[in-house]
Amino acid sequence: MNQGYEQIGVAVTCRSFEEYVRMFDLQENELIGRLLDIAGGASSFTADAAAKGLDAYAADPRFVYDHEQLTNEAKQEIADSSAKLQRLSGKFDLSYYGSMANHRAGREASLQRFAAHYADASVRAERYLAGKLPNLPFADAQFDVVFCSHFLFLYEEQFDYAFHRHALFEMMRICKPGGCIRIYPVVTLQWKPYTYMEELLQAIRERGGSPGFFRSKLPFIPGSELGLFVNL
Ligand SMILES: C[S@@+](CC[C@H](N)C(=O)[O-])C[C@H]1O[C@@H](n2cnc3c(N)ncnc32)[C@H](O)[C@@H]1O
Numbered sequence: 001m002n003q004g005y006e007q008i009g010v011a012v013t014c015r016s017f018e019e020y021v022r023m024f025d026l027q028e029n030e031l032i033g034r035l036l037d038i039a040g041g042a043s044s045f046t047a048d049a050a051a052k053g054l055d056a057y058a059a060d061p062r063f064v065y066d067h068e069q070l071t072n073e074a075k076q077e078i079a080d081s082s083a084k085l086q087r088l089s090g091k092f093d094l095s096y097y098g099s100m101a102n103h104r105a106g107r108e109a110s111l112q113r114f115a116a117h118y119a120d121a122s123v124r125a126e127r128y129l130a131g132k133l134p135n136l137p138f139a140d141a142q143f144d145v146v147f148c149s150h151f152l153f154l155y156e157e158q159f160d161y162a163f164h165r166h167a168l169f170e171m172m173r174i175c176k177p178g179g180c181i182r183i184y185p186v187v188t189l190q191w192k193p194y195t196y197m198e199e200l201l202q203a204i205r206e207r208g209g210s211p212g213f214f215r216s217k218l219p220f221i222p223g224s225e226l227g228l229f230v231n232l
Contacts, residue, residue: 003091004190006084010155012041012062012074013081016110017048022096023149023218024182024227033144033179038133038171039151042074044110046127047117057143059131063124071115078107093219103220134166138174146171146181153186153194153228161196165203168230172209175232181209184216184227191222204230 020026020043031054037045040058049056062070082104085092089100097103118124131137133152152159152167159167171181186194194200204211209230216227 004188004192006189010151010158011077011081012060012070013077013150014042014044014074014107014111014114015149016044016106016113017052019106019110019218020045020147020149023184023216024147025214025217026182030145030180033176034142036138036143036146036174038131038136038146038148040128042070042077042111042114042118043149044113044117045147045149047113050117050123050127057127057129059129059136059138061130061132063128063130067115067119067124070118071111074111074114078104078111082107091222093222095219096217097220134163134170136170136174140173141176141179142174144176144179146175146179148181148183150185152183154189156188156194157190161199164194164196164200168200168204168209169207172204172207172230172232175230177232179232181230181232182214182227183229184218185221185224186213186226186228187221187224191224197228208232 035049035054035056037043037056037058040046040060041062046056046058086100118128129137152164175181186197188194201211209232211228211230213226214229215225
């Protein structure tokens with residue numbers, strides 16, 4: 001029998017700044033310069049970062065949507081995913097969230113902060129850029145830290161190795177020398193390690209990046225303790 005989380009298409013979810021800090025095992029002094037959240041969806045990372053005075057941006061193909069369309073879709077996703085997670089609840093590690101109800105409440109609060117930020121047309125034009133891996137609308141060497149949460153590797157069944165290699169090279173292109181890329185998780189929706197990681201690490205090294213793994217501090221997905229970093 002298949003195990004894992006059933007998903008058709010790519011969902012739009014809304015994790016918070018605090019979840020990002022834990023998920024990517026970040027220290028305050030690592031959040032400096034220009035930060036980019038790729039596949040940001042309805043995450044409040046950019047809004048929360050702005051409230052802390054940080055210079056954060058997000059990119060996602062769904063940023064072509066207006067405020068109402070995107071927030072309605074994200075609200076529906078919270079309802080759908082909560083029902084699916086409830087059915088699988090025994091499988092997830094709740095040591096951080098405490099309960100599935102807390103997990104849902106956190107998502108709802110994060111979506112509200114995202115929605116308030118995204119509603120402001122000038123903020124939206126400056127901070128939320130419509131962009132789709134593997135080709136992003138940024139010049140070379142623009143960002144100090146580039147994140148990607150819950151898109152790469154997770155959707156291995158929908159995006160092949162060539163897509164992933166091209167996506168990593170694109171993230172390396174827009175990251176400044178001395179900058180860093182962080183991606184979490186490195187497992188698929190079936191909770192299996194990404195199949196082509198060894199090939200990908202080799203390709204990253206040949207392209208001049210220094211990849212490695214960090215230990216995430218956001219327990220939840222079964223068997224998903226690690227994330228990938230690439231130092232430029
Ligand atoms: C599961 S959500 C993750 C949202 C947010 N990062 C979080 O952790 O809550 C995945 C996001 O990937 C976006 N996405 C889909 N295809 C993409 C692509 N080719 N490049 C970048 N983002 C993409 C979706 O629109 C969606 O918002």
